Amino acid sequence: MNRLNKLFASKTNNLLSIYFTAGYxxxxxxxxxxxxxxxxxxxxxxxxxxxxxPVADGPTVQHSSEVALENGMSLKVLFEExxxxxxxxxxxxxxxxxxNPIVQYGIERFCKKAAEVGVDGIIVPDLPIYEYETLYxxxxxxxxxxxxxxxxxxxxxxxxxxxDGLSNSFIYLxxxxxxxxYNLKLSDSVEEYYKRIVAMKLKNPTIIGFGITDSSSFAKxxxxxxxxxxxxxxxxxxxxxxxxxxxxxxxKGIRP
Amino acid sequence: xxxKVCGLKHPENIEAVAALQPDYVGFIFYDKTPRYxxxxxxxxxxxxxxxxxxxxxxxxxxxxxxDKLIAEYGFNAIQLHGDESPEFCAAFKGRxxxxxxxxxxxxxxxxxxxxxxxxxxFFLFDTKTKIYGGSxxxxxxxxxxxxxxxxxxxxxxxxxxxxxxxxxxxxxxxxYGVDLNSRFEIEPGLKNIEKLKDAFNIVKNKxxxxxxxxxxxxxxxxxxxxxxxxxxYPNVEELRQQYLTIINDDGFKxxxxxxxxxxxxxxxxxYYAKRYSExxxxxxxxxxxxxxxxxxxxxxxxxxxxxLAKRLGKKRIIAETGAGQHGVATATVCALxxxxxxxxxxxxxxxxxxxxxxxxxxxxxxxxxxxxxxxxLKDATNEALRDWIGNPVDTHYIIGSVVGPYPYPxxxxxxxxxxxxxxxxxxxxxxxxxxxxxxxxxxxxGSNAMGMFYHFLDDESVKLVAVEAxxxxxxxxxxxxxxxxxxxxxxxxxxxxxxxxxxxxVVEPYSISAGLDYPGIGPQHAxxxxxxxxxxxxxxxxxxxxxxxxxxxxxxxxxxxxxxxxLAQLEKMKFEANDNVVICISGRGDKDLDTYxxxxxx
Ligand SMILES: Cc1ncc(COP(=O)(O)O)c(C=O)c1O
Numbered sequence: 096m097n098r099l100n101k102l103f104a105s106k107t108n109n110l111l112s113i114y115f116t117a118g119y120x121x122x123x124x125x126x127x128x129x130x131x132x133x134x135x136x137x138x139x140x141x142x143x144x145x146x147x148x149p150v151a152d153g154p155t156v157q158h159s160s161e162v163a164l165e166n167g168m169s170l171k172v173l174f175e176e177x178x179x180x181x182x183x184x185x186x187x188x189x190x191x192x193x194x195n196p197i198v199q200y201g202i203e204r205f206c207k208k209a210a211e212v213g214v215d216g217i218i219v220p221d222l223p224i225y226e227y228e229t230l231y232x233x234x235x236x237x238x239x240x241x242x243x244x245x246x247x248x249x250x251x252x253x254x255x256x257x258x259d260g261l262s263n264s265f266i267y268l269x270x271x272x273x274x275x276x277y278n279l280k281l282s283d284s285v286e287e288y289y290k291r292i293v294a295m296k297l298k299n300p301t302i303i304g305f306g307i308t309d310s311s312s313f314a315k316x317x318x319x320x321x322x323x324x325x326x327x328x329x330x331x332x333x334x335x336x337x338x339x340x341x342x343x344x345x346x347k348g349i350r351p
Numbered sequence: 352x353x354x355k356v357c358g359l360k361h362p363e364n365i366e367a368v369a370a371l372q373p374d375y376v377g378f379i380f381y382d383k384t385p386r387y388x389x390x391x392x393x394x395x396x397x398x399x400x401x402x403x404x405x406x407x408x409x410x411x412x413x414x415x416x417x418d419k420l421i422a423e424y425g426f427n428a429i430q431l432h433g434d435e436s437p438e439f440c441a442a443f444k445g446r447x448x449x450x451x452x453x454x455x456x457x458x459x460x461x462x463x464x465x466x467x468x469x470x471x472x473f474f475l476f477d478t479k480t481k482i483y484g485g486s487x488x489x490x491x492x493x494x495x496x497x498x499x500x501x502x503x504x505x506x507x508x509x510x511x512x513x514x515x516x517x518x519x520x521x522x523x524x525x526x527y528g529v530d531l532n533s534r535f536e537i538e539p540g541l542k543n544i545e546k547l548k549d550a551f552n553i554v555k556n557k558x559x560x561x562x563x564x565x566x567x568x569x570x571x572x573x574x575x576x577x578x579x580x581x582x583x584y585p586n587v588e589e590l591r592q593q594y595l596t597i598i599n600d601d602g603f604k605x606x607x608x609x610x611x612x613x614x615x616x617x618x619x620x621x622y623y624a625k626r627y628s629e630x631x632x633x634x635x636x637x638x639x640x641x642x643x644x645x646x647x648x649x650x651x652x653x654x655x656x657x658x659l660a661k662r663l664g665k666k667r668i669i670a671e672t673g674a675g676q677h678g679v680a681t682a683t684v685c686a687l688x689x690x691x692x693x694x695x696x697x698x699x700x701x702x703x704x705x706x707x708x709x710x711x712x713x714x715x716x717x718x719x720x721x722x723x724x725x726x727x728l729k730d731a732t733n734e735a736l737r738d739w740i741g742n743p744v745d746t747h748y749i750i751g752s753v754v755g756p757y758p759y760p761x762x763x764x765x766x767x768x769x770x771x772x773x774x775x776x777x778x779x780x781x782x783x784x785x786x787x788x789x790x791x792x793x794x795x796x797g798s799n800a801m802g803m804f805y806h807f808l809d810d811e812s813v814k815l816v817a818v819e820a821x822x823x824x825x826x827x828x829x830x831x832x833x834x835x836x837x838x839x840x841x842x843x844x845x846x847x848x849x850x851x852x853x854x855x856x857v858v859e860p861y862s863i864s865a866g867l868d869y870p871g872i873g874p875q876h877a878x879x880x881x882x883x884x885x886x887x888x889x890x891x892x893x894x895x896x897x898x899x900x901x902x903x904x905x906x907x908x909x910x911x912x913x914x915x916x917x918l919a920q921l922e923k924m925k926f927e928a929n930d931n932v933v934i935c936i937s938g939r940g941d942k943d944l945d946t947y948x949x950x951x952x953x
Binding site: 157169193221223225256273274 | 577840843
């Protein structure tokens with residue numbers, strides 16, 4: 096049982112997760128930010144590793160990726176920074192990014208290294224199910240890493256069942272078919288989609304992401320899922336002066 | 352195509368069949384058939400390798416009995432051949448692979464399958480008979496066209512040595528495999544291994560024939576696939592399921608052919624370039640895609656995809672463009688069909704291909720600058736993909752080259768394959784043979800090259816030469832010579848060869864030619880390169896511009912700078928006097944006049 100499973104076993108609602116891009120706004124901030132987020136009460140974290148062509152991301156995360164790359168962030172540098180992760184941070188950590196940097200690093204080496212520094216799960220939006228099953232899954236499983244799949248309002252029930260079967264920590268529900276950074280509008284169709292997911296009684300917990308920006312969208316998402324993820328809004332905060340001192344207020348503002 | 356061998360019951364025969372490596376073997380537990388496997392000991396299945404799905408076949412059996420037999424024999428799959436209900440199937444779904452069999456005839460009501468769709472993994476279509484179980488007779492396979500669900504199916508009923516080859520012509524997108532049974536027997540339940548071996552060879556031969564083509568999973572050797580985020584899955588999956596059915600439909604073909612002939616102006620001439628032939632000491636032929644409406648080969652694909660989009664009920668078209676040729680072609684077909692059109696174009700490309708930006712606007716398209724990354728073709732592609740993520744239902748993305756997730760590379764190649772289909776016919780008239788010694792084409796993403804190569808892929812005597820842009824020199828740091836500088840990775844939805852840093856960041860390419868300024872190549876090109884079927888070379892900016900000018904002065908044709916790269920390669924080749932050489936003149940140079948004029952100071 097990894098940290099993710101332990102978390103979901105002990106806490107089933109209002110889970111708050113934060114995404115941020117490693118190397119943004121500067122190198123050597125990753126573990127500091129993670130530590131501050133844990134202290135403020137975040138339940139688990141997604142640390143993004145930057146890619147030059149992030150097709151699933153909107154302007155905010157694109158910008159943070161560009162800056163991070165200019166700063167010299169890479170998987171190699173990230174793993175170096177994460178060497179001290181587990182001496183300072185206890186909550187579950189996921190790495191999130193695109194497939195190509197992983198392919199270049201070597202998938203097996205990547206999984207080993209991630210497990211070694213204490214990462215619990217991986218989110219790779221452009222790694223499809225077929226390729227995961229046939230080429231990659233053994234490396235994830237051998238290293239005790241959860242692979243997180245995404246589900247959108249357009250994902251068929253059959254496919255959601257399949258994803259549920261392949262998942263072993265949680266399922267990432269996208270609030271709508273969108274790139275990151277757009278505000279959640281809780282329209283009727285979105286609500287219907289959440290209800291449809293709830294009615295499926297999946298074996299894995301669900302966490303809603305993309306478009307969660309404040310306490311009200313967070314609370315709404317938590318009506319239908321075990322928790323929610325905030326990404327672009329937090330990344331924006333990291334672009335402000337004195338961001339380290341603002342983290343606590345930000346988290347408390349989301350989940351008073 | 353998968354193979355299932357059904358109706359086994361003798362241990363030694365089972366072993367011999369398993370050695371042929373079918374995908375499924377079936378054991379029938381129904382006492383009214385001579386293939387009843389009741390006496391079979393569970394040990395006889397122990398030797399069947401795990402790669403082969405062991406299937407129990409039942410007719411109106413109880414859940415309890417089926418469960419007992421699953422446990423006893425270790426079945427991975429069950430095939431239900433009686434009147435089992437959707438709920439009955441649901442009791443097994445997820446635990447074992449569930450195959451529900453139906454007998455088909457002209458009156459068969461495909462509607463009834465809907466209720467089963469979520470409760471089974473496969474259908475099996477057999478010939479309808481009064482008794483349960485297989486019939487050994489074929490039905491008219493044309494009625495399969497009425498089947499529109501997305502559950503894949505096996506085809507059964509009377510498939511034997513004499514018609515197994517015909518089965519291979521079935522193009523239904525959900526056609527998953529064949530079920531071989533009574534026509535391959537010495538006696539009921541005893542399979543004829545020799546006959547089966549021949550049938551397996553015929554089926555596998557198909558893969559042999561398509562050595563350089565795409566497989567069922569969308570791969571060309573190590574390359575291809577559909578590496579897309581879940582947000583794009585429904586869009587791409589819809590295309591995957593429909594594209595072959597749509598483009599093989601007679602009505603589609605008629606409309607496509609008509610537009611190519613009367614709107615585009617096809618067939619494009621195959622021109623014997625006399626002065627080039629004298630200069631290079633071989634018979635040089637130009638395949639004149641530059642004479643197409645809108646000035647390049649890009650229109651072939653745009654016409655094909657707009658007709659497809661219409662049949663998919665799409666209301667809005669998006670596209671990316673580099674040189675603007677694909678953008679212009681897309682804007683053109685959208686005007687033709689009265690459909691909204693948005694074209695993404697890198698900010699830098701908008702400046703260097705300004706006339707094409709104006710053309711697109713005149714044609715009614717909205718041109719959106721891509722301002723991220725290198726502000727060229729790859730970034731325009733990223734923006735188009737982002738747009739598609741946000742508009743998953745009503746929008747079709749017309750990709751302009753043989754790149755992107757499967758099925759795009761295959762679909763675009765099919766639409767462009769008209770280039771080589773015509774060339775073969777035209778070449779016979781000149782030379783008496785449809786096969787030249789060489790074909791040449793430039794490669795950005797690779798669509799004109801793939802169209803030029805397509806019908807020659809299996810004619811291994813024909814040398815395929817693909818010309819990339821070396822920019823200021825392969826090792827200058829300013830180049831777009833993908834195969835020389837790149838390595839394997841994932842770009843824009845497919846596994847291919849791309850230019851990248853050690854940690855997998857895509858490198859910004861450079862070429863004077865916007866249409867070749869792309870850091871990857873289509874996955875089929877990656878496969879042709881790796882398998883050495885094609886020769887991949889590169890030409891610098893200077894070499895290309897000189898070759899472009901030479902073509903003006905020797906043949907009176909101003910080629911696109913993209914095309915000029917292919918022409919420049921002639922300088923580096925050695926020919927025999929009788930060699931026939933076809934070059935794809937992918938586009939005309941109007942859009943590049945500014946660049947030519949500046950370079951040569953005209
Ligand atoms: C005239 C011409 N040739 C070639 C290309 C390169 O594309 P592809 O490699 O897909 O044929 C372009 C692209 O814009 C073009 O305009």
